[in-house]
Amino acid sequence: MDGIRDIRNIIKIEVLQSIQDEFAEATGISFVSVDYRGHPITSMSGFTDFCKRMRSDETFRQRCFRCDAHGGLNATITGKPYFYHCHSSLVDFAVPLFLKGSFMGAVLCGQVKIPPSDEAEAGLEEITKPTTEWHDDPDTVADYEKINVVPFSKIKSVAKLMQKMLQYMIDEEYKNMMTEELDRKQQELDEEKSRRISLEEALKVRRFLDFQNRYGLDFIFYILNVISKLAYKENAVETENTVCDFSDMMRYLSDNSHNRFVSLEEELKYLNCFAAIQRRRLDGHFDCAISVPTKYYSVPCPFMLLHAVLENVFKYNPDVKDLVKITVTGKESEGAFLLEIESRGLPFDDEQMKLALSLEELEETQSGKVVLSTLNRRIKGLFGEAYGIFLQKAEGDYVGGNLRVRLPLSSGGMVK
Numbered sequence: 001m002d003g004i005r006d007i008r009n010i011i012k013i014e015v016l017q018s019i020q021d022e023f024a025e026a027t028g029i030s031f032v033s034v035d036y037r038g039h040p041i042t043s044m045s046g047f048t049d050f051c052k053r054m055r056s057d058e059t060f061r062q063r064c065f066r067c068d069a070h071g072g073l074n075a076t077i078t079g080k081p082y083f084y085h086c087h088s089s090l091v092d093f094a095v096p097l098f099l100k101g102s103f104m105g106a107v108l109c110g111q112v113k114i115p116p117s118d119e120a121e122a123g124l125e126e127i128t129k130p131t132t133e134w135h136d137d138p139d140t141v142a143d144y145e146k147i148n149v150v151p152f153s154k155i156k157s158v159a160k161l162m163q164k165m166l167q168y169m170i171d172e173e174y175k176n177m178m179t180e181e182l183d184r185k186q187q188e189l190d191e192e193k194s195r196r197i198s199l200e201e202a203l204k205v206r207r208f209l210d211f212q213n214r215y216g217l218d219f220i221f222y223i224l225n226v227i228s229k230l231a232y233k234e235n236a237v238e239t240e241n242t243v244c245d246f247s248d249m250m251r252y253l254s255d256n257s258h259n260r261f262v263s264l265e266e267e268l269k270y271l272n273c274f275a276a277i278q279r280r281r282l283d284g285h286f287d288c289a290i291s292v293p294t295k296y297y298s299v300p301c302p303f304m305l306l307h308a309v310l311e312n313v314f315k316y317n318p319d320v321k322d323l324v325k326i327t328v329t330g331k332e333s334e335g336a337f338l339l340e341i342e343s344r345g346l347p348f349d350d351e352q353m354k355l356a357l358s359l360e361e362l363e364e365t366q367s368g369k370v371v372l373s374t375l376n377r378r379i380k381g382l383f384g385e386a387y388g389i390f391l392q393k394a395e396g397d398y399v400g401g402n403l404r405v406r407l408p409l410s411s412g413g414m415v416k
Contacts, residue, residue, distance in 0.1 A: 007105045020045035028148040030111040048111045050143035063087045067127045072106045081159035084125045095163045118152040245273040265297035271306040292330035299337045300411045339405040
């Protein structure tokens with residue numbers, strides 16, 4: 001049991017450390033992760049000089065540990081982030097992490113102040129009687145005065161996002177472990193039944209499993225980088241919007257990562273969030289317009305199709321300087337649904353179009369990203385050769401490209 005409950009056996013500590021560091025830099029809040037016994041498993045991220053000074057004193061250090069333990073215990077019991085005042089009247093919170101109902105550990109966060117006007121709304125518990133002995137030490141008082149003041153609403157948003165992101169990572173890594181174990185057993189079974197199972201069917205199963213596991217941490221780090229830059233650039237409004245959009249995206253990934261197809265409505269909602277983040281990143285040089293009649297929202301759409309399209313647009317043109325506009329429309333055509341994505345402002349030559357949909361392109365070279373060729377093969381495999389993804393140069397005198405996805409109007413058109 002301990003082997004499973006040890007979070008170090010589920011998630012890479014260097015990855016967890018990197019996420020902590022990014023969050024601390026972006027938010028001004030400190031972080032440290034502990035296992036289910038309360039033992040630290042990462043280095044401290046963003047710890048304040050005041051708290052470092054307090055923890056260097058044996059008496060104060062024991063009080064800090066008691067506050068940490070109390071916060072972690074309450075978070076474990078409730079299963080939700082727990083916010084409280086430590087013995088120095090700073091705001092701390094604990095984010096619990098679980099795996100299949102078992103407590104794995106927690107992220108202890110905080111070391112900030114909140115505006116006096118937020119105190120009534122926050123209603124935070126005092127873990128213990130506030131310590132005042134350090135008030136006579138000018139250096140300690142000076143360090144205390146330097147501590148960041150963070151709105152309580154932002155603290156709650158950070159806690160929710162941290163829990164959703166790390167919980168998603170734990171669940172995905174555990175699923176990968178189980179998949180590897182199942183793959184090992186399946187391989188043994190396949191060897192016994194090799195005469196009865198065709199190579200073509202085995203490849204189809206393998207491609208599907210690979211597709212499910214393709215969403216690694218690259219995309220998470222990319223969005224974290226955007227959040228970090230925005231945090232330095234503005235006063236949190238756009239950052240909070242980015243956090244909300246990214247939280248919706250993570251929820252979509254978590255809820256549908258096991259699905260091959262989702263409704264077009266779900267994909268369009270995801271695209272809206274992704275486009276909003278790109279719009280902020282490119283500072284007005286990008287726009288995305290969606291015009292699809294609601295009667296087509298139930299059309300089966302490949303999971304992460306629109307993400308792959310948008311990613312492909314920027315893949316060949318990472319340095320966007322002029323206005324780029326993506327227009328998404330949908331209509332019924334010859335008994336099928338035709339989704340059209342038009343890109344204006346980015347060049348898309350024949351060489352790039354061939355590469356994007358090349359059936360000879362090796363998926364392993366794509367660094368875990370969703371490539372159009374994979375989705376194209378899946379559409380054709382499930383619905384027939386009449387369906388798929390088609391690319392063409394833009395017509396007219398503007399720079400850009402058009403992508404069309406032909407899909408059945410309902411899932412009843414799957415090839416048996």
